Structure formats: C-alpha cells, structure tokens
Amino acid sequence: MLLVYNKNLKTVDLSNFYSETLDDFSAVFCYSNSLTFINLTNFNAPKLWEMIHTFRNCSSLISIDFTNFRAPKLNTLQSAFQDCISLKSVNLSSIESNDFRQMADIFNGCYLIEFLYLPKITIKKEVYMSNAFRKCYSLKSIDLSNMYSSYKSDQIFEECTNLTYIDISSFEFAPKNLFTNLPPKGEIKISKKVYKDVIDLIPEDWTIILIK
DSSP states (O other): OOOOOOTTOOEEEOTTOOOTTOOBOTTSSTTOTTOOEEEOTTOBOTTOOBOSSTTTTOTTOOEEEOTTOBOTTOOBOTTTTTTOTTOOEEEOTTOEESSOOBOTTTTTTOTTOOEEEOOEESSOOBOBOTTTTTTOTTOOEEEOTTOBOOTTOBOTTTTOTTOOEEEETTOSSOOBTTTTTOOSEEEEEEEHHHHHHHTTTSOTEEEEEEEO
16 A cells, blocks of 8 residues: 655645555555645546545645546545645545445544535445534535435534535435534425424524425
C-alpha cells in the first residue's frame, strides 16, 4: 500500500500514479497536518475496495481533486475525511460503484464543509452511514436519494445546524435521531413509509415532500 504520511507535507500530486493494482488506500494521508492540497485526477484503481481513515485529521486540507477518479469496486469510505476541519467541498461524483456499502463517520467533524457530491451507486444497496455528517456545521443540503439506510444508522445529521434540505426519499427506515440539533426550518424529501415513523419528530416549520 502507498504510504506518504508526513507531518511537513503540503501538497501531493498523484495524477500520474500507477494505481491499477491498488486494492487498499487506507490511512495513507492520516494526520498529515500540513497537507493543503491533493491531486487525484485520472486516478484509475479498478481493484480498489477500501479507503478507511485515508485523509482523517488532515486539519489543513482545503482541497482534493477527484476529477475522473475511478474505483468501480469501492466498498468503504469509513472515516475517510473525518476531522478535516478546513475542508470546504468534496466531489466524489465520478466514482461509480456497484459495491459501495460503508461510509460511517465519513465527514464527521468537517466543520467548514458546505458542498458534497457523493459516489454514484449504480445498483442500489444499503449503505451504513452512522455519524456520516455529524458536526458538519456549514452543510446546507444533502442528497442521499441514490442510496438507502436502515435503522442501524444513527446520528447521521446530528449537529448539522445549517442543514435545511435533506433528501432521504429512498430510505426504508428512519435513521435514529434524525432531527437532532437541526434548524427550525427546512425541507425534507421522505418516503411515506418513513414519514409514518417520524411524523411526531419533524419540526413544525419543516416542509415535507412525500415520495411513494
């Protein structure tokens, strides 16, 4: 596995890195506290399945370029960006995976993050996402309509104090503590089945869009 952990490292360019045999990209940059930018454009990893703690606690990280990042076997992004307190946006939309199942704590503690574009799941499967966006104080909207989660996932949006748009229309069960510390006003897309379970928990001034 590639390992570039270095407390003094400021930028990394892996745009020409040969990654076709890479299957595990976990904890590679973890605690690289001086790192501000990572270039992962055109990163082609057909065997990659795991990215656990990959960028965790990169406290100075401002930007990661995932343009044309290919990982069709990717299964887990658990805690991948946890406590990246300077990160403002992440675009993972170029990742299309049939195997994606795990993103618990993926952005937990990313205080400044405002914009998120998540991997595309071509075959809809349950994704475990407990604490996925916990303490994302600056996040304003989240679209999870291309994945679903069961009752096992809890505190997904806890302390997202500026989150005013949520799309969980494909969820089959209501996440635990769904509305903990959310703003008093907002909009949520939700299935009729899930709505029945949380009807008494939704804040009065939230707009509800019911999906069959």
